Amino acid sequence: MSSKPMVKPVPKPTPETRPFWDGCAVGELRLQHCNSCQHVQYPPRKLCSGCFSQEVEWRVASGRGKVLSWSMVTAPSAPGFHEEVPFLSVMIRLDEGPVMLSVLRNCAGDAVDFDMPVKVIFEQRTEEITIPYFEPA
Amino acid sequence: MTVDLRGSVAIVGIGETDVGVLPEQGSTELCAEAARLALINAGLHKKDVDGLITCNPWVEPHLYHAEMFSEYMQIFPKFCMTLNAGGATSLTAVLRAASAIMTGVCETVLITHGDNPRSGMTGAETGQKMTTTLNPQFELPYGVGLTSGYAMAARAHMHQYGTTQEQFAQVAVSARNHAALNPAAEMRTPITIDDVLASKVVSDPLHALNCSLWSDGGAAVVVVAAERAKDFPNKPVFFLGCGEGHWHEHLFQTRSLTTTAASESGPRAFEMAGMQPSDMDFANVYDCFTNVVLVELEDLGFCPKGEGGSFVENGNIELGGSLPVNTHGGLLSHSHTGHPGSMFALTEAVTQLRGDGGARQVADAQVGLVHGQGGVLSSHATLILGTQAAL
Numbered sequence A: 001m002s003s004k005p006m007v008k009p010v011p012k013p014t015p016e017t018r019p020f021w022d023g024c025a026v027g028e029l030r031l032q033h034c035n036s037c038q039h040v041q042y043p044p045r046k047l048c049s050g051c052f053s054q055e056v057e058w059r060v061a062s063g064r065g066k067v068l069s070w071s072m073v074t075a076p077s078a079p080g081f082h083e084e085v086p087f088l089s090v091m092i093r094l095d096e097g098p099v100m101l102s103v104l105r106n107c108a109g110d111a112v113d114f115d116m117p118v119k120v121i122f123e124q125r126t127e128e129i130t131i132p133y134f135e136p137a
Numbered sequence B: 001m002t003v004d005l006r007g008s009v010a011i012v013g014i015g016e017t018d019v020g021v022l023p024e025q026g027s028t029e030l031c032a033e034a035a036r037l038a039l040i041n042a043g044l045h046k047k048d049v050d051g052l053i054t055c056n057p058w059v060e061p062h063l064y065h066a067e068m069f070s071e072y073m074q075i076f077p078k079f080c081m082t083l084n085a086g087g088a089t090s091l092t093a094v095l096r097a098a099s100a101i102m103t104g105v106c107e108t109v110l111i112t113h114g115d116n117p118r119s120g121m122t123g124a125e126t127g128q129k130m131t132t133t134l135n136p137q138f139e140l141p142y143g144v145g146l147t148s149g150y151a152m153a154a155r156a157h158m159h160q161y162g163t164t165q166e167q168f169a170q171v172a173v174s175a176r177n178h179a180a181l182n183p184a185a186e187m188r189t190p191i192t193i194d195d196v197l198a199s200k201v202v203s204d205p206l207h208a209l210n211c212s213l214w215s216d217g218g219a220a221v222v223v224v225a226a227e228r229a230k231d232f233p234n235k236p237v238f239f240l241g242c243g244e245g246h247w248h249e250h251l252f253q254t255r256s257l258t259t260t261a262a263s264e265s266g267p268r269a270f271e272m273a274g275m276q277p278s279d280m281d282f283a284n285v286y287d288c289f290t291n292v293v294l295v296e297l298e299d300l301g302f303c304p305k306g307e308g309g310s311f312v313e314n315g316n317i318e319l320g321g322s323l324p325v326n327t328h329g330g331l332l333s334h335s336h337t338g339h340p341g342s343m344f345a346l347t348e349a350v351t352q353l354r355g356d357g358g359a360r361q362v363a364d365a366q367v368g369l370v371h372g373q374g375g376v377l378s379s380h381a382t383l384i385l386g387t388q389a390a391l
């Protein structure tokens, strides 16, 4: 194996996701709200996946949610994370409704639990891109 | 106008390559070898094939794979498609073959898949390829893999229904017991529940022996109209029903962590077949991870929701139990060749219904179910097959 360090993946924003990533860069978790049916969605889309209205509006979310499930990852399959293991992969139900996949920081493996309240934190990956992580609230 | 597909077509040929570590064979070559064997098994010449369905392999992918493959084989079909529903691909292919034949588009469909992810890629390449199934912006940046998705689903099932790690482990033990009876299987040495629990943790609660193999190999089937089925050298196996369900691609977008679209594909297949779960003599269900088997057995209706754990205990899913599952050894112990994986569950079902199962034959098998699942609990397809007597 080559000794070249593997680089962690960096999201490439698209026109419809750029407001989300712009929000992360300034410390805001942003979600789309539909003005026709009140559906809140993630990931971002140009139309509402609930009713296909195009009247979707960006709002700053609470950044809070609850743990739906988790796994302590000890053998990462993705490149660039071999120094980071073990880490807690989590599925989070945001207070606004949508589910996010993320990683839980500042929490021991035996401290995490179902429905545990969590809040968003941000970690800068590159000059342009900041990634939303979570920690116990 | 609708076409009744029940009993409309039959599988008249099957082909299986060797599986395991095959460093001398590329994915196209394995696809071709499976096709060649299936045509011999059906007593057909390549000029008889007028429909072709392939799937893109991990190694040697092509933008238009089925076109490439028809060129490679020098067969010139009038129905030609590359399907991509992950581990459900092989079964969605059978439904499309039946639909094409019964609408007069073509007469003889060859479905063939081959891949060599074990030998054809380095560990790093495999890791990189695997992550292409993740959402590039909203999953990939976290360094999670496919296994952690299945692990989170496993933990949710344990929490919601009291399922135990011992029950997950039992699925691996039963698969290995079947593989021990199958000379073609990759892993044949029996294991115990303790062996599974003592194996390395990959993504808790999943240990290494809860995870399927990673193998080279290929398999193929030939599908024709049922009215032609008597003209072939081997016992035909008839299509009785098929259903699909598609809820998400990425697990965080799923409608449930503990119930899958198998709860829709199964009832659709049973309705077409005019049958119920209790009519099945065996079931070959997708076992990329042990917990998936429990969920599928529940969602397909073989036991009440949440009782998959107790259903798989005490050899109930082994030969002699109420529902033998994955008699060939499954992805856990026969082979997991990537997308072609569920093709072996299909060829095994045909083998059982022909009565050719040898030491692992299910006594008097007349009807069997095959279920495939792709992605992370994403695409689901259920196929019900039967003998002439089941028509």
Ligand SMILES: [Zn+2]
Pocket (backbone or CB within 6 Å): A034, A035, A036, A037, A038, A039, A048, A049, A050, A051, A052, A053
């Ligand atoms: Zn809406």
